[in-house]
Amino acid sequence: MIAIDQLCYHSKLRYENPGEKFAFAGITLCICVISRTIEVSSVVLAAAGILTVWKGGVPVSRYLRFLTVPLAFLLLSSLAIFLRVKEAPLDLFALPLGRWYLTASRDSLAYVARLVFTAMGSVSCLYFLSFTTPMPDLLEVLARLHCPALLRELMLLIYRFIFILLRTASAIATSQRCRLGNKDYRTSLKSFGLLGSALMIRAVARSGRLYDAMEARCYDGRIRVLSESRPPRKSVIAWIAVFDTALFFFALWRKFCG
Amino acid sequence: MSDQIILKADNLYFSYDEDHSHSLNGLSLEIRQGQKIALMGANGSGKSTFFLCCTGILKPQKGRLFFKGEEFRYDKKSLLDLRSKVGIVFQDPDNQLFCASVYQEISFGILNLGVPPEEAKKEVENVIQQLEITPFRHQPAHALSGGQKKQVSIADILVMHPEIILLDEPAAALDPRHIRMVNQMVDQMTEAGITVLIATHDVDYAYGWADEVILFQEGRVLLHGSPLEVFSNRPALDQTNLEPPAVLELFQALARKGILDGSQTPPRNLPELKRAIEECPGP
Structure with missing residues (x-):
């Protein structure tokens, strides 16, 4: 998560209008999920990947490594869909297990393949968004989309305080290790519990102090901040429109005529 | 320099634990407008509590506070009005900065004053330039160094144009370069006519910088005078564990x-x- 956060602040696409990036990722994601075909998903995966790596400047090796993260989950869950235990063997293959067969059909193979591709295509869209758009920019888009203010303010505070919490936790953990807090399994369990309670207490104290500090700046229950994003560019919008329309018709064609 | 009293505390009592111990214990003092004032005293002598009382965050259990002769009132409108004139820079910037974006962070206070966005934008840009925040303005708050966070937390307050600024140990945990920068910012504030109160442990800085030094001890003012008077008073320094x-x-x-x-x-x-x-x- 922190790696993604660092990447997006260094992305070459960071200063593009967040609305454009959000629209591209969102619309492409929808087309990809609704069409559920290998061809459309491949196009989406390629387009989002190329944009993230080439335009965004994320190193290829890191990008591929990030892609493998959901892949592990995906393969495990698709095994569960793919393999059946039945009395009668199916058409793809069958392993006899006593009276039963561990078996799979050609249809389910095609289904799983579609599923994997669609999932990877969708993930690449979301990666595009999270590798190029810092959280504060996303919140501005959400504001534009009339997402409730309470929700956005919570996200803003949580995002900021995740990092403070992590830093505090790692500082406490380091100081525990310096005092042999992990010398054996029992001690490390105990240290971990203490770390949890210390974090809790500090988080509560910190939230009180933060509230004081916000009150001192005339906080009245609403967080109002200025937005800094650049205005959208017509050429970019046109490109997104062209790409997504083409993708949409391609998806229609694959769905009904392919 | 005008002799108007900008802030006056009259016999303040404050306790965090229902009168078992008092953080403020009959504190009285007067601050004149435009002065540079150093608050000194041991940890726990009531400096930070006093600051929180000055912005109306804490309400003293006894005693009265005055801003420009007008007694503090604790209804919402009067508090907002007070806080638009009394700015406070907290010791730990991580308790103050709540936005991941530097720009948004600085814009928070001024928008709360009801300034229209266009004007607020200009003000934020000005203060970013003035406090040399430009090199890291696009970085997220969690990637900033301690000194940079301090710069932003001062910008937070300066952008609101308060009449008096309270700085709680601004030099704590800063490297020499950032201490110098903070000191320059403080000088700029004074030039802009802002009354500055600094809680500090640095006697050398207080001696060279301040117009007045106030020694706190156990929630009370032990000594209030010119730096020379205060720092020549050996018994008072000994009582507050300070070196000349x-x-x-x-x-x-x-x-x-x-x-x-x-x-x-x-x-x-x-x-x-x-x-x-x-x-x-x-x-």
Whole structure:
């Protein structure tokens, strides 16, 4: 998560209008999920990947490594869909297990393949968004989309305080290790519990102090901040429109005529 | 310099734990407009509590506070009004910065004052330039160094144009370069006519910078006077665990030896002391 956060602040696409990036990722994601075909998903995966790596400047090796993260989950869950235990063997293959067969059909193979591709295509869209758009920019888009203010303010505070919490936790953990807090399994369990309670207490104290500090700046229950994003560019919008329309018709064609 | 009293505290009592112990214990003081004031005293002597009382975050259980002669009132509107004039920079910037974006962070206070966005934008840009925040303005708050966070937390307050700024140990945990930057910012505030109160443990800085020094002890004012008066008062310094400023000590030692003229006004910083030594006739 922190790696993604660092990447997006260094992305070459960071200063593009967040609305454009959000629209591209969102619309492409929808087309990809609704069409559920290998061809459309491949196009989406390629387009989002190329944009993230080439335009965004994320190193290829890191990008591929990030892609493998959901892949592990995906393969495990698709095994569960793919393999059946039945009395009668199916058409793809069958392993006899006593009276039963561990078996799979050609249809389910095609289904799983579609599923994997669609999932990877969708993930690449979301990666595009999270590798190029810092959280504060996303919140501005959400504001534009009339997402409730309470929700956005919570996200803003949580995002900021995740990092403070992590830093505090790692500082406490380091100081525990310096005092042999992990010398054996029992001690490390105990240290971990203490770390949890210390974090809790500090988080509560910190939230009180933060509230004081916000009150001192005339906080009245609403967080109002200025937005800094650049205005959208017509050429970019046109490109997104062209790409997504083409993708949409391609998806229609694959769905009904392919 | 005007002699108007901008802030007045009259016999304040405050306790965090229902009267078992008092953080403020009959504190009375007067602050004149445009002054540079150093608050000094041991940890737990009530400096931070006093600051929180000055912005109406804490309400003293007894005693009265006045801003420009008007007594503090604690209804919502009066508090907002008060806080638009009294700014406070907290000791730990991580308790103050709540936005991941530097720009949004600075814009928070000024938008709360009801300034229209266009004007607020200009103000934020100005303060970003003035406090040299531009090099890291696009970085997320969690990637900033301690000194950079301090710069942003000062910008947070300056952008609101308060009449008085309270800084709670602004130099704590900063490297020398950032201490210098903070000191310059403080000088800019004074030039802009802002009354500045600094809670600090740095006697040398307080001696050289302040117009007045206030010694706190156990929730009360032990001594309030010019830096020379306060730092020449050995018993008071001992009671508050403070050492006299090095420049003053050295000057007095040299004066006792007859090397420097003890009747002249003591120098307030190292360059002044050096000049005094260079100007003395010599053997």
